[in-house]
Amino acid sequence: MRVSRYFMPTLREKPQEAEIPSHQLLLRGGFIRKLASGIYSFLPLGWRSLKKVMNIVREEMDRSGAIEVFLPVVQPAEIWQESGRWNVFGKELLRFKDRNNRDFCLGPTHEEVIVDLVKGEVRSYRQLPLNLYQIHIKFRDEARPRFGLIRAREFVMKDAYSFHRDWDSLEETYNKMYEAYTRIFKRCGLKFTVVEAESGAIGGDVSHEFMVWADNGEDIIVWCKKCGYSANRERASFHVPDVIEEGDILDPEEVYTPNVRTIEEVSSFLNVEKNRLLKSLIYKTEKGFVLFLIPGDRELNEAKAKRTLGVTDLLMADYEDVLRITGSPPGFVGPVGLEDKVTLVLDRLVGGMKNLISGANKEDYHVKNITPFVHFKPHLVADIVFVEKGDKCLACGSPLEFSRGIEVGHIFKLGTKYSEPMGATFLDEDGIEKPFIMGCYGIGVSRILSAIIEQNYDKDGIIWPITVAPFEVYLVATNINNREIRDISDKIYEELERRGIEVLYDDRNERAGVKFKDADLIGIPIRVTVGERGVKEGFAEIRLRESQNVIKIPFDEVGEKVDEIRRELYKRYEP
């Protein structure tokens, strides 16, 4: 491809809308342009890279035995009502009506569609297992799109859905997907880790996230250098130190704390450390009211809390509820005397502590010297708080590390979460009709481009791994008006094309500096330069974007040499 005939609008200055490197470079390099908040067009360079990622994903999915399909973006409300998610899904689900006033939405995910499809067609265990996938557009009306392709509203996703007769079969496919994902991300040149994750509203209990290390990532990876444990922040557990507190168990004593409500206020009013306070939080769930008791210096992890209780709805109780249950307004709540009114859930950390302070369930009063199991009996003791810096690894006791990452893949075991409500069943060998056991597996394909750039750039621009670079070679004719330079460049261009190498030939009537700047910006891995000096002495220059080392090669050997370098570069990303 000749640059003079191409569409590659590069920007010299950083667009004001872009905050992080990947977003800036995608815009400056002419890879993407924004149409509306979180909605982007892919320009030729961006589309070429995106297609390369899509092809890697496709090859590895096919290799794993998954089968490609192509599902609708526009989906009728009925199937969402069937699965029960029409009302559960929030504003991310973009809804609209057709001309006949029927409800539709843009697909943010495709569980409903795939289950609806399969339930009509697959009847027998003999047709299982089945793993169907697709690569195309999803739309989620995100509250806050940001960082370019990292959190877009419209984005490209690979999603796969597997159907099984039993959990063992699901396990097998789940592991295959795990392997396929590992190969995909390696081929994309990504440095990543796999973490245990909460499965969230999509359901199921086990899930793993594939996280790319990136300082600008939105997710927090909690991991152990020593034993390799890793989890996302919501899921991460940690070691509870054995606390044996000295001293006697004292008798509770009310203290007057006028208008002193928050942990902060109580701590300074009574002049005690925050971790001596028992933070008491009342929540409303579908199974009734719950009182969570955690150390004053910790934060309740609602995901853990939900899992502990086996509930899906968890909302902070409002003022009236608190008043009715405890007899006092929020700010003075404590566990004593509430055993019969709410479920008391005590965090592990507090289990061995003595003589704590909590609210007195009486306006303007707190109680000193509360000891769990002595002055109140929790119904449950569990891990319900967020991990914090300084906490130790549950498995080996080493200090946990905190890093940022970008989630590029997520695999779930769904079980029968969708097949059951939607009545998707098959006839098993024993003649009994059973709901499919399902798995689902997503990859944020367009987001991968941003993730790759976050890991591969310098002050001059992007440094693409060759596997996903829009072109393999950038050929620079330093002065296109110099006949010799032009003729030799033309020949090299043809030679490279003949060899099937993807070459972008900068034949513009521009100064060399402009071409070098653009070459660095768009980050093509191999650059070949034909200049005046070289023409006189009979060589071209080959330079790698990553190393910037220059080697001189006689003109008639350039094709051979570039081919060789190119193969070596590819080898690097073989899984």
Next chain:
RNA sequence: CGGGGCGUAGCGCAGCCUGGCAGCGCACCUGCCUUGGGAGCAGGGGGUCAGCGGUUCAAAUCCGCUCGCCCCGACCA
């Protein structure tokens, strides 16, 4: 949804406080010159100053409303 910021040529911005010719750099077009790291000179084209309403002799500028975009937070299959 809460807090903050911004909206002036394709991009980056000044002008606004203190109302009075709509500007600068880059990009674009023409010519000359130049051609190894975003050259130089000269000439030129391009504007609903986000939109609507108000105040005023006069509004990019002051006031009100609306919309869009960005950042922080909440939310996030």
